[in-house]
Amino acid sequence: MSLTAPPAPRITYRAVLGSPYVARLLGGTLTGRLPNAMAPVAILLWATASGSGIAFGGLLSALYGLSSALAQPVTGRLMDRHGQSAVHLPAALLNSALLVALPASGPYGGPTLATALVIGGGLTMPPLEAGLRALWPSVLPDPRLRHAALALDTGTQGLLYIVGPLLVAALTSAYSPAVALTVTAALGLVGTTVVALAAPSRRWRRASSTSLQSPSVRRLTSPGLVLLFVSLTGIGFAIGAMNVWSIAMAEHHEQDMLSGVIPAAFSTGSLLGGLVYGRRTWTGTTANRLIAAGSVFLAGWLPLVALPGPLAATVAVAVPGAFLTVVVACAYVTTDALAPAGRTSEAYAWLILAIGVGQSAGTALAGRLAEHPLASAALPAVGAAFALTILLAARRRLGPTGQPPRGRLRGRHTTP
Template identity: 60%
Template sequence: MLGSQYVVRLLGGTLIGRLPNAMVPVSIVLWITAGGKSLAFAGLLAAIYGLASGLSQPVKGRLMDKYGQTRVSVPAVLLNAFCLVALPWIGVDGQPAAVTAVVGFAGLVTPPLEAGLRALWPTVLADAGSRRLVQALDTGSQGLLYIVGPLLASWLATAHTPDIALWATAALGLLGSAIVLSAGPSRYWCPAAEEPAGSGPLISTGLVLLFTALAATGFALGAMNVWAAHMAATHQMTTLSGMLPAAFSTGSFLGGIVYARRTWPGTTTTQLITTSALFLLGWLPLLADPGPRAAIVLAVIPGLVLTLIITNGFHTVDALAPASRTTEAYAWLILAVGTGQAAGTALAGALSDSPQILVGLPAAGAATALTLLIIARPKLGAGRRLGRHRRPRRSSISASAQRDLRMFAAPADSARR
């Protein structure tokens, strides 16, 4: 599958381009505190960036469905990089309102690479098994971003300066976006046309319940990060705050590979509910408050099924969302998980003085997700439609573009025949 045309380029470019999502919050905190400002102000700016980025995803997804990926993502990444580079020029001692505005605007214009990549796979890979494999690999590898990104930002700020960390973050965003957006599938992608009778509203009861359930899954992830910090403080092992999430992410990556190696029984809905149940079971051993080494091993277990949950969530969105608004629907899913994660972090932080409650929050989020999915099962559908993104009309692109397009679309045409 990795030998298929464009796959490594799109997957690798998206991972590079999304590194700033994990680097910017750390870079901003280090930049603000190095300038003598309070940690509270630094944390506020990091939260504003993340919130603005998440809330704007559906809007950017909708715009991509209307105007294509190039017209939306190119201005977005340029503006985002400009804002990050401008922060050192403004300076920590500048007006707090100006710094806050620039950080917030940078979050609003983060390029929607993840949702865009999900929309590209049907045009790149004609085989459903290959798409399932690459989507699982895509989801599983995302955890690596939140291991590499903060470490890289911290190293750049420590070994050089926080200004260098911000500039490097902007450069990586530009590099990754350029790799993806200059590829033929992204340049010539266009959404499926509206059906003559209309494709219906985007938000349905099934999608609302699905997004709420995945927000509960994200809640478990956010609570886990605070629990890891609590474990590190309790056992006086600073490295635990990073090792526990890293173990969880490693499990997610391995689970994605195992999931993609074969075809599993049951519909997408059945797999989604089953993996959510396994996610809940994976958190139960941690309720016994094990020691550091045991906790690291046990953290791998719930991570093994996270990729399966998110991948099947995207497949369910593909089945329920209108053909002409799939990118926007993917963006809503991403927003749901991110919002849930932020809520989990906030609540766990507020309850950090109650370790008995704190250790149970990830399991509580997983239980809520499973309950919602069971309730939503009749609304989620038995399967999913695949390959609904079509090529643009030949008259709308140049002859060279038509040749490039035929190059990567030929396998899909052959499969349809």
């Protein structure tokens, strides 16, 4: 008579959220990251309301997003060296103060001061996303719970870009863009404080000076990581191109709501995909899952080339949205496996930067091609095809196979 181990209990999101600190860290991070979605819109509305014009407002909005993306690797490295709370709290205070000061800059400093405040606000955005990903191994030692938390974390990010712009629009309509900026600053400060004062964040210690000087920690340019980050620029390119294409669709069909409905459908797909992905324990290698998800992500964009109508287009974008969460979650796991232990947060920040740079490039090129319907509709697939091509070329360099990612706690390796 053979005895077999009983199957492991099914992972539920109630179990994940019921684990110590998970709900606080996830909720605080989502609240603290709302300025990522709110500030660019609030800045644009403030600039146009103050008479600066939509062109200048668009420039300020783009500068905020670009500067916050470029600062991520620097703030990530500072976290690895000095701890999370030591970086989060000062950054949140500065970011909030600069956003609140922006409406007062118009009568005094003019465009130059406004530009400086916006860039400063972007550069001081707290690195909450990278910080949360670095905390999961210590908060959830069980790799199955950690897998579900990462999928939930990644999937719910889409909510930021649904709730954030709507909240700004409501505040601006009821009060003014200045009030919207003030609320944006307050939400960022409150959310960051909730995270930074939580015990896991306060206990996160910098890597020792000895380990930071070791050759393995100095190198953050392994071929696998570099190729992974390059591929993720294609993922970001697809997202940026889709946002502009949705505006072009709205103008072509004279339905203004499409510019918000299509990205909302994409984000909803991302949320649902994350919920489904996180509830299962997957076999095989992370690299294979990453490539499979990238393949479906590409396939999901292809129907747009047929120039579908508004309803069909809205439904179609939910498919690549659903697999975006899988791609990003697997990318984080792969980054964790390949990055040196003393530079985990910085590696996560480079991942975020890669997607952000790609998104900016996709937005810029799609804007130039917006008057050409076929080219505009094909751009998301072009970005996804680039990402998949790089992933296929990098398959053998994407880390250990068949093993769960190694965890990290306080700058050192841990075993889940």
